[in-house]
Amino acid sequence: MTRPDRSWPEVGFDDRMATVEFRVSPKAHIVVDGYACRGCTTRECVTACPASLFVAIADGGVLFNYEECFECGTCYMVCNTEGAISWSYPEGGHGVVFHRS
Amino acid sequence: MAETVPSLLAQGAAATRAAAHLPPAAHLPSVAHLPLAAHLPLAAHLPLAAHLPPAAQSADATQSATRPAAEGFDVVVVGAGPAGSAAALTLARAGVRVCLVERGPFPGAKNMYGGVLYGRVLDGLLPGWWQEAPVQRWVTRRATMVVTPTQSLTVDFRTTAWGEPPYNGATVYRSDLDAWLAAKAEAAGAVLLCSTTVTGLTRGPTGQVTGVRTDRPDGDLPARVVVACDGVNSLLAKEAGLYRHPEPEHFTLGVKEVLALPRQDIEARFGLAGREGTDIEILGCTGDVPGGGFLYTNLDTIAVGVVLQLPGLASSGRRPEELIAGLKAHPAVAPLVVGGQLKEYSAHLIPEGGWDMLPDLAADGLLVAGDAAALCLATGIWLEGVNYAIASGAAAGEAAAAALASGDTSAAGLAGYRHRLESSFVLADFKRLRRAPGLVLSERVQRRYPQIACNLVERLFTVDNPNPKPRLLAAGRAELRRSAVRARDLARDAWTALRAFG
Numbered sequence: 001m002t003r004p005d006r007s008w009p010e011v012g013f014d015d016r017m018a019t020v021e022f023r024v025s026p027k028a029h030i031v032v033d034g035y036a037c038r039g040c041t042t043r044e045c046v047t048a049c050p051a052s053l054f055v056a057i058a059d060g061g062v063l064f065n066y067e068e069c070f071e072c073g074t075c076y077m078v079c080n081t082e083g084a085i086s087w088s089y090p091e092g093g094h095g096v097v098f099h100r101s
Numbered sequence: 102m103a104e105t106v107p108s109l110l111a112q113g114a115a116a117t118r119a120a121a122h123l124p125p126a127a128h129l130p131s132v133a134h135l136p137l138a139a140h141l142p143l144a145a146h147l148p149l150a151a152h153l154p155p156a157a158q159s160a161d162a163t164q165s166a167t168r169p170a171a172e173g174f175d176v177v178v179v180g181a182g183p184a185g186s187a188a189a190l191t192l193a194r195a196g197v198r199v200c201l202v203e204r205g206p207f208p209g210a211k212n213m214y215g216g217v218l219y220g221r222v223l224d225g226l227l228p229g230w231w232q233e234a235p236v237q238r239w240v241t242r243r244a245t246m247v248v249t250p251t252q253s254l255t256v257d258f259r260t261t262a263w264g265e266p267p268y269n270g271a272t273v274y275r276s277d278l279d280a281w282l283a284a285k286a287e288a289a290g291a292v293l294l295c296s297t298t299v300t301g302l303t304r305g306p307t308g309q310v311t312g313v314r315t316d317r318p319d320g321d322l323p324a325r326v327v328v329a330c331d332g333v334n335s336l337l338a339k340e341a342g343l344y345r346h347p348e349p350e351h352f353t354l355g356v357k358e359v360l361a362l363p364r365q366d367i368e369a370r371f372g373l374a375g376r377e378g379t380d381i382e383i384l385g386c387t388g389d390v391p392g393g394g395f396l397y398t399n400l401d402t403i404a405v406g407v408v409l410q411l412p413g414l415a416s417s418g419r420r421p422e423e424l425i426a427g428l429k430a431h432p433a434v435a436p437l438v439v440g441g442q443l444k445e446y447s448a449h450l451i452p453e454g455g456w457d458m459l460p461d462l463a464a465d466g467l468l469v470a471g472d473a474a475a476l477c478l479a480t481g482i483w484l485e486g487v488n489y490a491i492a493s494g495a496a497a498g499e500a501a502a503a504a505l506a507s508g509d510t511s512a513a514g515l516a517g518y519r520h521r522l523e524s525s526f527v528l529a530d531f532k533r534l535r536r537a538p539g540l541v542l543s544e545r546v547q548r549r550y551p552q553i554a555c556n557l558v559e560r561l562f563t564v565d566n567p568n569p570k571p572r573l574l575a576a577g578r579a580e581l582r583r584s585a586v587r588a589r590d591l592a593r594d595a596w597t598a599l600r601a602f603g
Contacts, residue, residue: 019446078412092315097205098210098212
């Protein structure tokens with residue numbers, strides 16, 4: 001007997017994030033200092049952010065988008081570069097809204 | 102409370118509660134770029150003063166002998182999760198004027214969890230709670246599974262007793278549970294203020310906490326006691342210096358998929374009937390990253406996810422959603438989840454350090470409860486948080502009410518909070534199980550022991566004729582040798598486990 005194929009099409013990352021409601025504030029609640037990131041080679045935020053909001057760029061810095069943020073805190077917890085991430089919550093009523101979690 | 106809540110606030114609260122039940126499709130990200138007004142309940146645009154009871158706007162010293170005239174609330178509770186709502190409910194019942202501030206558009210909007218509410222803690226607070234709590238399913242089947250990439254070994258327990266009053270565990274959606282608990286606090290007289298982010302503490306001349314700042318226009322809320330139930334990141338507890346060393350290894354990231362399946366399919370796959378439910382905890386499913394997995398049933402969805410220790414995740418090069426995909430593809434899990442349609446993806450941090458990471462629980466004018474106080478118990482066989490949040494929130498409410506009555510809201514006056522937790526199951530459990538979180542996340546428990554256990558059972562049940570039946574002890578020794586676990590380490594882990602669980 002061969003093992004049954006348990007795989008099925010995984011949902012793409014954009015479709016995954018499209019299942020989540022974000023009431024995006026015009027004001028960023030997290031600011032990343034791309035200049036500070038240039039000295040970082042480990043890029044923990046790129047690996048760990050569950051919304052994949054950190055993108056390594058060719059010049060050695062990191063690009064960050066705040067719009068689809070879970071506000072979880074993983075990025076500042078794993079970051080080893082002092083002052084690279086200024087983290088706070090979005091203004092009231094904004095940001096992620098979970099309905100069935 | 103004698104004050105009547107202004108009608109605007111009542112409308113706003115009703116609107117936010119209604120919004121909590123809209124399907125996610127009504128809020129797809131494409132509408133996120135509409136003007137603010139399209140998203141917010143009417144009342145959210147107004148300055149803070151419009152929401153407050155009349156006494157908050159005009160001094161009225163006759164209402165509370167222990168309260169300076171200019172103050173509107175005796176206590177501000179930050180965060181309308183289970184801890185905050187339990188605190189606000191307890192305070193409101195004690196006749197204390199309490200404001201419950203929530204940054205989400207409704208309570209629960211920012212919250213996700215690993216699946217089960219253990220309700221015994223509600224018996225004292227809300228007798229008969231099971232008749233009205235927004236429960237998805239009652240957990241009547243509780244399984245712990247250890248897996249390797251190709252094997253699984255499950256302890257699968259079920260009892261009909263947990264499907265009858267007074268019940269044991271329930272699966273719930275946090276948007277339902279948290280909104281329901283907050284409504285209980287409101288009904289008791291607490292003022293719920295949603296869509297309001299607390300941005301910091303206000304301090305008096307000697308450093309004592311005198312209230313909070315919010316992001317509303319004219320947004321300061323003075324209070325004699327602030328109860329910080331602001332969740333795992335607790336910016337308020339950190340601002341007050343209550344955490345000495347918030348270490349990343351004490352936190353895990355929980356990521357979860359909620360998958361829709363027809364109700365009858367869920368019941369067939371998990372062997373359930375009516376409102377019966379299953380909760381499965383899984384060890385060994387997260388590869389190189391210390392953590393674990395979970396799978397539980399709602400009425401017409403299932404939830405599957407992993408928890409991942411932060412430094413391990415960060416150095417692994419593995420993405421969180423990849424690790425969920427790996428769990429879903431495991432031969433023991435795939436048949437249970439196959440075909441489920443993703444309804445909501447979510448992520449949240451969990452404070453898993455236990456006793457060793459607990460912060461100071463009080464400062465002058467400040468208490469901290471729930472996840473904000475790291476009161477989440479992750480010990481392998483017991484994975485609980487909502488019950489500790491409710492218990493600690495209620496204890497904070499009682500202690501704050503007692504401190505207000507005695508006129509001493511300094512850290513010394515609020516020390517009754519810690520005493521209450523110490524004399525209850527909350528700190529008793531955390532103290533006794535202080536070594537369990539480290540043990541559960543250790544490399545041996547994460548990878549070696551699951552492999553040894555699965556291999557041993559595979560040996561026992563592989564009928565290897567014409568060889569004679571294996572002897573259990575000899576087979577165990579052979580598996581230990583194969584795994585390269587030293588006898589000394591095994592003995593030490595067994596001793597640690599015995600001290601914690603024995």
